[in-house]
Amino acid sequence: MGSLVLENIRKSFGQVEVLKGIDLEVSDGEFVIFVGPSGCGKSTLLRVIAGLEDATAGAISIDGDAVGHLPPSKRGIAMVFQTYALYPHLSVRNNMALGMKQAGQPADQIAERVAAASKMLSLEEYLERYPAELSGGQRQRVAIGRAVVRNPQLFLFDEPLSNLDAALRVNTRLEIARLHRELGATMIYVTHDQVEAMTLADKIVVLNNGVVEQIGSPMELYNSPANMFVAGFIGSPQMNFIAAERIGRSDAKTVGIRPEHISVDRESGTWAGNVLHAEHLGADTILYMETEAAGLLTVRLFGEHKFNAGDRLYATPDEARIFGFDDAGRSISG
Amino acid sequence: MAKATHSLTRSFAAHAILAAYTVIALFPVVVIIINSFKSRKAIFRSPLSLPDRDSFSLIGYETVLAQGDFFLYFQNSLIVTVVSLFFVLLFGAMAAFALSEYRFRGNTLMGLYLALGIMIPIRLGTVAILKLMVASGLVNTLTALILVYTAQGLPLAIFILSEFMRQLSADLKDAGRIDGLSEYRIFLRLVLPLVRPAMATVAVFTMIPIWNDLWFPLILAPAEETKTITLGAQVFIGQFVTNWNAVLSALSLAILPVLVLYVIFSRQLIRGITAGAVK
Ligand SMILES: Nc1ncnc2c1ncn2[C@@H]1O[C@H](COP(=O)(O)OP(=O)(O)O)[C@@H](O)[C@H]1O
Ligand SMILES: [Mg+2]
Numbered sequence: 001m002g003s004l005v006l007e008n009i010r011k012s013f014g015q016v017e018v019l020k021g022i023d024l025e026v027s028d029g030e031f032v033i034f035v036g037p038s039g040c041g042k043s044t045l046l047r048v049i050a051g052l053e054d055a056t057a058g059a060i061s062i063d064g065d066a067v068g069h070l071p072p073s074k075r076g077i078a079m080v081f082q083t084y085a086l087y088p089h090l091s092v093r094n095n096m097a098l099g100m101k102q103a104g105q106p107a108d109q110i111a112e113r114v115a116a117a118s119k120m121l122s123l124e125e126y127l128e129r130y131p132a133e134l135s136g137g138q139r140q141r142v143a144i145g146r147a148v149v150r151n152p153q154l155f156l157f158d159e160p161l162s163n164l165d166a167a168l169r170v171n172t173r174l175e176i177a178r179l180h181r182e183l184g185a186t187m188i189y190v191t192h193d194q195v196e197a198m199t200l201a202d203k204i205v206v207l208n209n210g211v212v213e214q215i216g217s218p219m220e221l222y223n224s225p226a227n228m229f230v231a232g233f234i235g236s237p238q239m240n241f242i243a244a245e246r247i248g249r250s251d252a253k254t255v256g257i258r259p260e261h262i263s264v265d266r267e268s269g270t271w272a273g274n275v276l277h278a279e280h281l282g283a284d285t286i287l288y289m290e291t292e293a294a295g296l297l298t299v300r301l302f303g304e305h306k307f308n309a310g311d312r313l314y315a316t317p318d319e320a321r322i323f324g325f326d327d328a329g330r331s332i333s334g
Numbered sequence: 335m336a337k338a339t340h341s342l343t344r345s346f347a348a349h350a351i352l353a354a355y356t357v358i359a360l361f362p363v364v365v366i367i368i369n370s371f372k373s374r375k376a377i378f379r380s381p382l383s384l385p386d387r388d389s390f391s392l393i394g395y396e397t398v399l400a401q402g403d404f405f406l407y408f409q410n411s412l413i414v415t416v417v418s419l420f421f422v423l424l425f426g427a428m429a430a431f432a433l434s435e436y437r438f439r440g441n442t443l444m445g446l447y448l449a450l451g452i453m454i455p456i457r458l459g460t461v462a463i464l465k466l467m468v469a470s471g472l473v474n475t476l477t478a479l480i481l482v483y484t485a486q487g488l489p490l491a492i493f494i495l496s497e498f499m500r501q502l503s504a505d506l507k508d509a510g511r512i513d514g515l516s517e518y519r520i521f522l523r524l525v526l527p528l529v530r531p532a533m534a535t536v537a538v539f540t541m542i543p544i545w546n547d548l549w550f551p552l553i554l555a556p557a558e559e560t561k562t563i564t565l566g567a568q569v570f571i572g573q574f575v576t577n578w579n580a581v582l583s584a585l586s587l588a589i590l591p592v593l594v595l596y597v598i599f600s601r602q603l604i605r606g607i608t609a610g611a612v613k
Contacts, residue, residue, distance in 0.1 A: 052508050073514030085505035089527050099513035150513075 002063060002076075002153035002186030003028045004049065009058035011044055018044050020210040022058070026188065026203070031180050034190045035197040035233070036207035042190040045207070046156050049188065051075050063153055073102070078147035079156040082163060084139040086131040092118075092142050093127040096149045110149075117148040120182070121175070137168045144179070157189040161196065173199065194234055198222075206230050228329040231256050237286060237298045244324070247271075247293055252324030252332050259286070259300035261321040264307070269314025273297065278307050289315060363589065370394050370582035377578055394579030397570075398587065401580075403558065407566030412591055414476055414562060415544045418483035422540050423533055425484070426491025431521050433492070434499035435507070445496065451489030456482065457549060467554055474557040482550050487540040498532040499525060534602040537595075545592045563588045 004026040011019040018041045026032050034042045047053040049060060051072035060068050067075045078099075086095050093114060100110045118124050121141045131139055140160060147155055157176070161169045177200055180187050191197055197204050198218045206213040206221065206229070214226040218234075225231035231239050239256045249255060263269075264287065273291030287299040287307055297315055307313065324332040368384055369377045376389030383389075398404050433445050456463075463482060464473075472478040502525060510520045526533070551565040567584040570577040 047508075050508075050512065052511060071514075072508075072512045077512070079509070079512050081505040081509060083503055083505045085503060085509040087506070087509070087524065098515075102514035146509075146513075 004154060004186065004188070005059075005061045006049070007059045009045065009048060009060065010056045011041075011048055011053060012056045018210050019048070019055075022207075022210075022212055024205060024212070024215070026186060029184050029186055031187045031189065031200060031202045032205060033197040033201040033203070034188065034205050034207055035194055036192065036213075037233075038192055040207045041210045042192070042207055043158055046079075046158055046188065046190050049154075050077055050079050050156055073099070076153040077156055078150040078152035078154075079158065080140075080143050080147050080160045082159040084131070084136075084143045084163075086139055086142055086146075088131055091128050091130055092123060092134070092145075095131070095142060096146045099146070099150045113149045113151065117145045120148065120179070121145045136164055137172065140164060140172060141175070144176070148179070148183070153186065155185055155187040155189075157187065159191055160189075161191075162193070176200065194236065198234070204234075206233060208233075224331070224333075225323065226331050228254065228256065228325050228331075231323060231325075231331070237300060239323075240294075240297050241325075242294045246295070249324075253327045254325040254329070256323040256325065257317045257321065259298040260302075261318040262297065262299045262315050263318070264289075264299055264301065264313045264315050266311075266313060269316040271297070271315045273313065273315060275307055275309050275311045275313060277309055280304065287313075289313065291315060366582050367586050367589075370579070370586040372579075374579055377582075391579070394577075394581075394583030395587075397577060397580040398583045401569075403561070404566060404584070406559065407561050407563045408587075408591075410476060410560060411545060411563040411588070414479045414483065415541055415592075415595075417476075418480050418487060418544055419537055419541050421480070421484040422487035422491050423537060426488050426536065427495050427526060427529070427533065428521070429488070429492045430495035430499050431525060433496045445492075449489055449493045451485070452493060456486045460549070460553060464553055472554075474555050474560050476555065476560055478554045479550055479560075479562070482554065483544045483547075487536075487544070490539060491536045494536050495529060495532055498529045502528055531603050534599040537599045538603075541595055541599075542592065545588075 004024070006022055006024040009019055009022040010017065022045060024032075034045060036042055044053060048055045051067070051070060055068065059066060062075055062077070072079075087098065090098065096114045096117060097110050100113065114127075115124075118127060121144060123138075123141055123145055126134060126138060126142070131142070134142065140163075144160070160176070161172055164172060173196060176187075176189075180200075189196075189200060201218055203215060204218055204221055205215050208229050213233075214221060214230045216224075221230055221234045225234060228241065232241070235258055237259045239258050240262075241254050241256050244250070244252045244255050247255070271291040271293045273289040273294075275287050275289055276296075277288045279286040282304065283302070285301045285303070285305045285307065287301065289297045289299060291297055294315075299315060326332055365381065369381060371385040371391065371394075372389045373391035373393065376383075376385070376391075379389075385391075429448060433441060433448075467473045467478045472481070506524060506528075507520050510524050515523065546564060547562075548564045548568075551560075551562045555561070556565065563584070567581055567588065570580040570584065
């Protein structure tokens with residue numbers, strides 16, 4: 001009941017083409033995340049799906065029906081904005097009820113849905129308050145509640161957590177994940193934060209510069225990135241990229257190895273180098289090494305290690321986990 | 335310590351300047367009001383002294399009120415000001431919304447065109463306006479004044495309001511669209527309440543020149559039944575004799591309505607500022 005198909009969506013603002021032909025299929029009940037650097041067109045794509053912007057070309061269908069000509073309120077969607085966008089002059093209850101009232105639903109049904117949504121999001125105490133009297137986290141819950149009340153086929157979230165502090169962000173993330181399980185609705189979620197993407201998504205769409213770089217499950221993107229952009233964007237710390245000829249390989253232009261797939265030893269190994277800086281995080285230790293053969297490498301070790309800046313170490317990559325990329329940055333499957 | 339003294343001096347200086355300005359601004363008004371309660375002789379003998387038992391006289395007010403037309407003039411002024419103000423705010427806000435909210439070809443050009451009137455005084459067009467009014471048979475009607483004042487007030491209103499509206503959260507309007515509000519409702523229910531302080535500012539700036547204007551009433555609507563208060567007060571100013579008591583009383587009375595409107599708007603202004611916008 002909440003599937004979405006995008007066919008060759010293009011969007012230009014004046015001369016600037018922001019979306020350059022996006023194709024996507026989302027099946028019912030899926031949690032899909034659009035991720036990509038700032039300015040790559042994620043919000044624009046979401047707004048095109050919502051009907052807040054008209055696509056310059058292409059077709060959108062929700063649940064099998066073409067919706068390109070419908071206004072946002074008729075598309076069966078609800079949207080949660082980064083800035084909450086609550087109506088400042090309405091109480092929490094009326095903020096949540098406005099959409100249904102506008103659609104002319106009976107009052108008892110509205111009351112029922114508002115009650116259910118506020119229970120789900122623990123907002124019962126705040127129903128009579130105004131947005132100005134709520135904290136940031138509460139406001140965002142109200143915004144989510146307002147979306148839930150509309151009972152949409154498709155939820156759209158535009159960076160809903162980026163105005164919250166770190167602790168609240170984790171809580172709200174869990175809450176959104178729970179909401180997805182309970183409602184079983186299709187959700188599309190935009191973020192520039194790859195951790196959010198990896199933790200929430202069934203399917204991640206990596207966007208860059210208005211084109212889709214890759215679509216896949218979090219582990220597919222992690223284990224078989226289609227190109228250097230995806231390889232570098234997914235995973236933290238970022239993958240190390242090394243010019244292949246520096247380390248004597250001829251089967252690729254560039255090779256990539258993730259920091260967590262490099263081991264170190266004081267006695268022997270593939271690449272010798274000095275530690276420039278060590279970050280001790282408790283669960284992880286991150287080393288930045290300058291090696292003679294491979295240049296600057298980031299290494300991620302699990303647990304605590306007694307390495308410090310200035311130590312001389314040998315780094316050894318896990319051969320099975322090395323990625324090769326061709327001249328155009330595309331992955332060489334091997 | 336040096337810093338505290340410094341800021342004390344500074345705040346003293348600021349207050350002194352503001353107080354001096356207040357005195358200068360209020361002085362003529364106070365002189366008008368105190369003299370309106372004095373007899374003619376007392377006005378000329380010592381214009382700055384307060385009315386006492388000897389000099390106190392209501393003759394000016396009696397003359398003004400006895401002149402039956404005075405209420406009509408008052409009513410005319412009020413109608414012209416309030417109706418023009420209403421149209422300026424309504425059309426100004428609508429145009430500002432269109433300019434700030436929608437992308438269309440020539441948007442910037444249209445904005446500049448509409449703001450041009452701030453720099454070009456409408457009085458330069460008096461002759462053309464008069465011809466227009468004669469041709470359309472609107473001379474000596476309040477409608478003529480209302481049309482002219484609406485045109486006069488719009489440029490500044492559009493300029494100020496569109497600046498304010500550009501700063502409103504775009505997400506808020508989009509949330510309204512998703513909830514199914516029409517563009518009119520978004521304008522009336524979401525945007526207008528949020529730009530209320532700006533509307534109050536525009537209202538004050540628009541209202542005072544209209545209320546005080548002598549030029550257009552004299553040219554476009556000098557007939558007895560369409561005279562405004564400023565024009566009406568001129569009957570007491572003769573070429574040879576001027577009834578100063580009546581003139582001063584009429585002016586004092588003319589301050590009242592505009593003061594009431596000002597208080598209403600400034601309360602809106604302060605409420606808007608203190609309520610604080612919600613992001
Ligand atoms: N209304 C608009 N007019 C002109 N350019 C826009 C508009 N909205 C977005 N853009 C441009 O489109 C690009 C993508 O924007 P956006 O979709 O907001 O990026 P993201 O959400 O991925 O950070 C940006 O370069 C931005 O400047
Ligand atoms: Mg964005």
